[in-house]
Amino acid sequence: RKRQLLTEIVLRNRLTALVVDADTTCRVLEQLLLRSYGVQTQGVDNGRDAVTLIASGVKFNLIIIDMILPILNGLEATRQIRDMGVHCKMLGVTACSGESERQAFLAAGVDVFIEKPLDPEHLVPILRELDG
Amino acid sequence: MLGLDADRLRADLNRLLAFLFHQGILDEQYLQLQQLQDESSPNFVSEVVNIYFHESEKLLRNLRSLLMDREFSDYDKMGIHLNQFIGSSSSIGAKRVRNVCVAFRAASDQNNRAGCLRALELLEHEYCILKNKLHELFQIEQQRLLAAGVRYPMLN
Numbered sequence: 001r002k003r004q005l006l007t008e009i010v011l012r013n014r015l016t017a018l019v020v021d022a023d024t025t026c027r028v029l030e031q032l033l034l035r036s037y038g039v040q041t042q043g044v045d046n047g048r049d050a051v052t053l054i055a056s057g058v059k060f061n062l063i064i065i066d067m068i069l070p071i072l073n074g075l076e077a078t079r080q081i082r083d084m085g086v087h088c089k090m091l092g093v094t095a096c097s098g099e100s101e102r103q104a105f106l107a108a109g110v111d112v113f114i115e116k117p118l119d120p121e122h123l124v125p126i127l128r129e130l131d132g
Numbered sequence: 133m134l135g136l137d138a139d140r141l142r143a144d145l146n147r148l149l150a151f152l153f154h155q156g157i158l159d160e161q162y163l164q165l166q167q168l169q170d171e172s173s174p175n176f177v178s179e180v181v182n183i184y185f186h187e188s189e190k191l192l193r194n195l196r197s198l199l200m201d202r203e204f205s206d207y208d209k210m211g212i213h214l215n216q217f218i219g220s221s222s223s224i225g226a227k228r229v230r231n232v233c234v235a236f237r238a239a240s241d242q243n244n245r246a247g248c249l250r251a252l253e254l255l256e257h258e259y260c261i262l263k264n265k266l267h268e269l270f271q272i273e274q275q276r277l278l279a280a281g282v283r284y285p286m287l288n
Contacts, residue, residue: 023216023219029165032180066219068212093220094220116219116222116223117222118223120171
């Protein structure tokens with residue numbers, strides 16, 4: 001009943017995710033969506049804090065990152081995270097919908113490009129894959 | 133009688149939701165939002181929507197402030213605000229507001245100040261409709277919960 005319109009999955013492993021979005025509404029919703037599947041989440045609202053957190057050694061199974069971010073934008077933050085040797089799954093989730101934006105985000109290092117809103121149809125297969 | 137009140141209010145709620153979907157004010161993303169609400173977070177939808185209202189009103193002020201500046205030329209900044217507005221509106225299912233933002237972004241991408249001004253007027257209008265309707269929805273829901281609560285008092 002709780003998630004009649006959402007695909008229900010039960011994760012075997014404890015997954016962790018970082019949500020990087022300057023918009024509070026989007027960040028809160030994405031974190032809540034992840035938590036509804038049992039994923040532990042942290043959220044930051046700019047690219048620099050995301051890079052700092054990862055550089056401090058905190059590990060995540062999944063990073064969800066927007067393209068337009070203050071202080072350090074999503075493209076550059078993604079590049080810096082990948083340059084650190086971080087190989088976790090990265091989803092670029094953004095309101096920018098053009099092909100050039102998609103190519104730029106993929107070239108920066110995200111694995112998947114998703115136009116907002118993040119929905120279960122996109123998220124659940126990724127969580128299943130991460131859960132093995 | 134009290135039970136009938138709760139049922140009547142539920143019918144009102146469903147009618148209003150149907151209207152909002154039919155008019156394109158909301159889309160199915162709003163239903164997904166509702167699905168995340170449960171006993172552990174009974175006010176989740178209204179809390180998230182209130183965050184959206186708070187953030188949106190800041191964005192609208194920023195957009196108006198940019199456009200009212202005679203020396204205005206920072207369309208990149210305007211694009212950033214609009215991207216944020218598009219993202220948050222999409223995330224709560226505010227379809228018409230989102231669509232107006234997309235048109236506004238197109239005008240901004242073309243550095244079309246007159247087009248941006250027209251789009252801003254329309255955006256403020258659509259946002260006002262959305263806010264009023266969602267407030268109405270939440271009020272009916274509150275009344276329905278009260279009526280249902282009175283119908284089913286706590287039993288020892």
